[in-house]
Amino acid sequence: MGRTATLAEQLASKQREISVAEFFERNRQILGFDNPQRALLTAVKESVDNALDACEEAGVLPDVSVEISKDESGPDRYRIVVSDNGPGILKRELPNVFGRLLYGSRFHAHRQSRGQQGIGISAAVLYAGLTTARPVKVTSRVEEEEAAHVLEILVDTQRNLPKVVSEALELWDRPHGTRVDLVLKAKYVRGRQSPLEYLRGTAIVNPHARLVLVEPDGTRITFERASSEVPPVSKEVLPHPYGLELGELNAILKQAKEKQLSEALPRRLAGVTPRALKEILAKAGLTGKEDPGTVHGPELESLLSALHSVTLLPPSAESLSPIGSVLIKRGLRNVLGELRPDFYAPPVSRPPKIRGGSPFLVEVGLVYGGSLPPDQPVQLLRFANRVPLLFQQGACAITAAVESVDWRRYGLDQRGGQGLPAGPCILLVHIASTRIPFTSESKEAVAEDPEILKELQLALQAVARHLKSHISRQIRREYAxxxxxxxxxxxxxxxxxxxxxxxxxxxxxTPVxxxxxxxxxxxxxSPEKDTGLDVTITNYTPRARVLEVFAEMPSELAGQLAPVPPPDGVDVGLGRMWWTLPKLSPNGKTELRLRWPKGHDGDASDFDWYIAGVDESHLLGADALPGDWDVRLPRQVVEAAEAAELVGVVAPGTTEEPEVDYDGAEKAAELEEDD
Amino acid sequence: MAPKRPPSSKKTTDEPEARLDALAPTFELAAQIYAQLTKGEVPRMRLPLRTKQNIQFQLKEGVWRLGRSTGTRSARKLDGALMLLRTFYLVDFIHEMARDRKTSTLRELYYISEQWKDAKFHSEDESNLLIEDLEVLCTRLREDFRLHPEENGASVIGDLTIQETNRKGVVKKINCRDDVGDGGYALPFNVEKEKIKFNACGAKFVLAIECGGMVDRLAENGFDEDQDALLVHLKGQPARSTRRFLKRLNEELQLPVVVFTDGDPWSFRIFASVAYGAIKTAHISHYLATPGAEFLGVTASDIENYELPSDTLTEQDTKALHAMQSDPRFGTADWRSEIDLMLKNGKKAEQQSLAKYGLNYVTETYLPEKLGEMNVL
Structure with missing residues (x-):
């Protein structure tokens, strides 16, 4: 008996607290520092994510540069310098931001941001310290101050506290901004999981950012911004009761300053209307007069289940910052333009949905054709809160959703209707949420949540439908x-x-x-120098036709355009213009000439063309009038169409019998040579 | 456009003077297309389909000929329009050769089409097919159009004396056993009477052999002399001239023709093209095929009975055998059971696998046994 006690005491004497920093020191892979190649990318990613978050919060168009160079102080050492034009960080915050894990401003905030846990950059500092014993050198200037503070910081792993090695003031030509200078054990690579790919992806989904990368060999790659609109700052919102867990509710109530529960609930939680409040309290068997801080045990549990069961206002989507379909397209065009894709599908930005109390939304973009390889698996670009996900593609809900769509129905190859499809195609998928369910702390893959999967599938199918109609248009064009x-x-x-x-x-x-x-x-x-658009309409049918041609265009263009011949009608508000063409005999043609007004550069893609007076199955390069256009066609158009149809009726038996296409018929497949 | 005259008589092919009107049908082709154009019709030609579904056995000739199914080559489709245009380029070229008294090889024609811009051929297969189409449409042979294959040189060994008019117009008398080297007498592409006449023959039967190695073995063992055999090397799928030559031996000298090949589906097809007619040339089977030719082996049962070293059938072999099951030429009970047996055993064997029992086995045991069964010896 005595012996056991002694052993237990011996064991007890070894028990001691493990600091968070020590824990991560031993478990680097959790944060994405498991090998030198990955460590470099993670350090770049954390610095750039922070820079972009800071710029957006301050409403500044980000200008971020990443310089990576070989550091000669030891083998396999690289130096990363990331600088931004963000608002800068107050001197008193610098040690904690860079030298302390789990310190951050966004963890408790219910809004979309890139970083959340406050681990990333300090983990990079920790890793740098572990592998090179060198502190991070941070230069930061806030607008109100004359000079920049330069601090060298290490993480004290035992206490998880920052250790400031040196500090100084320095003149910096930037009015505000932050510069992070790290030396760490690393390996520089190019290819799919490289800093370049990370920045390329970042540039696509952040078209408002200007990004510069300087590689160790001096190569300088610049992604210019494609939009000068700073995305609206996502609003911080209250936590929504749906999906709230017991501990979280407990913490919220403990921190509440209100005297009574009935005051605290509507102020501390989202969606709790006065009517809902009554219902919640009734269901939970509470009066509402309780001190929020004292609700615990069974009371707390019944309060939570009441919160989950009562119908509440949905969480607000203001906390989200979607890219939006216009900017997705612009971002893709800006970064992938050199691949000359021949189709950018209209991107799909789904309305926000709720999952576990947090709003989320899904966006999908797609490019197709051009010089993309036709027989490779499609390239899948995954993003979470505007951050590219480069690792663990196979474990990600986005991949699972892409694989679950039967792409064969939409014109891509896919073995057995499952798995990643193949074709000249790049898919962009973005999930935005105040709380993205990552599979791990290194934030490489999104967990397969049924709600998210469903939204992803809907968005992917919507984009796929555009792809399908593009491909069938293309087939029609080839046929033509x-x-x-x-x-x-x-x-x-x-x-x-x-x-x-x-x-x-x-x-x-002619008849043939x-x-x-x-x-x-x-x-x-396009005529010479792109000064306008020449439109040729040809009647390649065996009947004479009187056609009505409609052009739909941006309304400001409709107001200024002076085509030859002049249109027979214009509706500036609807952006429409129409012509009744002269009678076209078989093989006859006519031309419309449009010239851009001064100060306006148009483009063929600004116009949609519609033709009335011929059945839509006999139209090429234009569509039939949409059914919901309430248009009265001129009498001569209607009469000519009717006449053509009457002549077009063929007596039964005179149609050509179905014939075997000799050149398409199966040829003797035998290997019978015969010379 | 259906062929007007079924090419049933040998007139057009056997008599050189028939070639004088070789160009006439080409004018007819143009006239038909021209008539369609003036009527506002999309230009088209109708051609019999050269597929295995469209061959029919001709009782009178004992060979498989083209059936009645036709397909249309129409300018509605790009492929069809291009083939129509190529047909006229080809006709122009044929007229030009007739004027200049030239001939051209099939391969030269393929390269000539480099000058045809949009209409140039993409492969020699394409040009060869079009020439066959023209043979069908005009009921003429390609030689009538002054087009011929390269010299094929399939060889003949045995006691046959032929009289060949060579390229210099000199008539040479050649005995295919005594006047030739070890390579035998090489067949020219033209084996018609105007080129080759049969002078004397001591051979009692023809043995048509797939592989050169086996021809050499039989010659070295003196099989041609010992058994009065005329050995003809088929060189894989036999050329038109080889098949035509076999037919002439069979018809004019009444020599039985026996075919000796590997034991696999491709070799069965070699036999079919000798005896029944090939699908690709079904329009001239009556001119090329030897209905009396018999298959000696290697049969599927030979592989078992002689315990020959064998290979496993490949996926393509099996596929070919299955395709043969729906090929009317192999519809006889004998062929059905032969094909089924090969599929069942999953084995194939080469002719030369007989060497398992020594170099003399084929001439001393296998062939005498098999030829005995067939009543040839």
Whole structure:
């Protein structure tokens, strides 16, 4: 008996507190410092995320530079210098921000931001200290001060407290900003999981930021900003009761300054209306007069279950900062433009939804074609709160959602209708939330939450539908260009050669051309120097047509444009213009000339074209009038269309019988050579 | 456009004077297209389909010929329009050669098409197919259009004396056993009477052999002399001239033709093209195929009976065998059971695997046994 007690005491004597910093020192992988290559990327990422968060909070257009260079003080050492034009950090905060883990301003805030836990940058400082024994050198200047403070800081791992090694004042030409200078054991690589890819992704989803990377070999890569709008600062909101856990509720009530529970609940939690309050208190069996700080035990539990069961106002989405479809497109174009994709799908930005008391929303963008490789798996760009996710793609809800869509239905290859699809395509997926359920602290992958998965699937399908219609338009265009090749190049030669052999003049090919084409086409071309748009409408049908052509365009353009011939009607408000074309005989064409007004550079993509007077199955390059346009067509258009249709009716039996296409028929597949 | 005259008579092919009107049908082609254009119709030609679904057995000739199913080559589709245009470029070229008294190899024609801009061929297969199409449309042979393959040189060894008019116009008498080297007599691409006449023949039957190695073995063992055999090397899938030559031996000299190949699906097809007619040339089977030709082996049962060293059938082999099950040429009970047996055993074997029992086994045991069964010896 005595022996056991002694052992227990011996064991007890070894028990002692482990500091957070010590814990992370031993478990580097949790924070993304498990190997030198990853450590470099994580340090860059944490510094840049902080810089962007700071700039946005201050409403400044971010200008962030990242310089990475080899440090000669030891083997495998690199120096990272990240500087920004943010508001700067007060001197008294600098030691804690950089030298203490779990210290931050955003952990308790219910709003979307890149960093949340207050671990990132101090973990980088910790890692730098561990591998090189060098402190971080931070230079920071706030606008009100004349000079910048320069501090060298280490993390005291045993106490999880900052240790300031030196401090000084320095003149800095920037009015405000922060510069972080770290030396750490690292390895620089290029490729998929590199600082360059991280910054490229960051540039896409932060088109308002200007990012510069200087690589160790001196290569300088600049991502210029594509938008000069600072995203609206996401608002801090109260925690919403849905998804709240017991401990959190307890903490909120303990900190409440209100005297009574009935006052504290509406002020400390979101969505609690007076009516809901009554219901909650009734369900929980409380009066409302209780001191918030004293509610505990069974009372607390019944209060929580009442909060979860009562219908409340949904959480506000003001705490979110979506990129928005306009800027997603602009960001993609800015960064991926050199790949010359031929299609940017209209990005989808879903309305906010609630998950576990926190609002979240999902955004998806897609580019297709151009010089993207046609037979590789699609490139998936994952983002959480505007931060690129470069690791653990396989473990992420975004990947799972992409894989769960049957992309074959939308025109991409996908083995068995599952897994990552293949095709010349890049997919951008962004999840924004006040609290993103990451699978680990290193924030590389989003957990597979059913609500999030569902939203992701809806957004992906919406974008995929755009892709599908693009691909079918493309097929139609290819079909058309095949027909044009036949009638413009091949048919005339067939006619010339056969006529020559029989010794007769070449016959008029119009009936054959209209028989092969049987469409009305609308083609646009830019005249020299892009001064406008030339629109050619050709009647490649066997019937004479009177057509009504509609152009839809931005309304300011509709107000200024003076086309030749002048339109027969303009509706500036709706941005519409229309013409009744002269009667076009088979193979006949006519042209509309548009010239940009002074100070306005238009573009063919500003216009949508619609044609009435011919069935939509015989239209190419324009669409039929949308059903909801309440348009009265001129009498001659209607009459000509009716006449063409009457002539178009073919007596039964005279239609061509379905024939086997000789050149498409299965050829003798046998390997019978025969020379 | 259906062929007007079914190419049933040998007139067009056997008599050189028939070639004089070779160009006439090409004018007809142009006239048809021209008529369609003036009527406002999309230009098109109708051609019999050269597929295994569209071959029919001709009782009279004992060979498989093209059936009645046709397809349309139409200018509505780019591929069709291009083939129509190529047809006229080809016709122009044929007229030009006739005027200049030139001939061209198939391969040269393929390169000639480099000058045809939009209409140039993408592969030699494409140009060869079009020439066959033109043969069908005009009921002529490609030689009538002054187009011929490269010299193929399939070789013949045995006691046959032929009289060949060589390229200098000199008539040479050649005995295919005594006047030739070890390589045998090499067949020219033209084996018609105007080029080759049969003078005398001591051989009692023809043994058509797939592989060169086996031809050499039989020659070295003196099989041609001992058994009065005429050895013809097929060189894999036999060229038109080889098949035509076999047919002439069979018809004019009444020599039985026996085919000796590897034991695998591809070799069965070699036999089919010799005896029944190939699908690709089904329009001229009556001119190329030897209906009396018989298959000696290696059969699927030979592999078992002679315990021959074998290989496992590959995926392609199995696929080919399955395709043959729906090929009407292999519809006989004998072929059905042969194919089923090969599929069941999953084995194939080469002719030369007989060497398992020594170099003389094939000439002393295998061939005498098999030829005995077939009543050839």
């Amino acid at each position: 260009s095949e027909k044009f090749t036949i009638i413009r190049r091949i048919l005339p030669q067939i006619a010339e050669k056969s006529s020559h052999l029989v010794g007769k003049p070449v016959p008029d090919l 051309i209209t028989e092969i084409m049987n469409v009305v086409t609308l083609e646009t071309a």
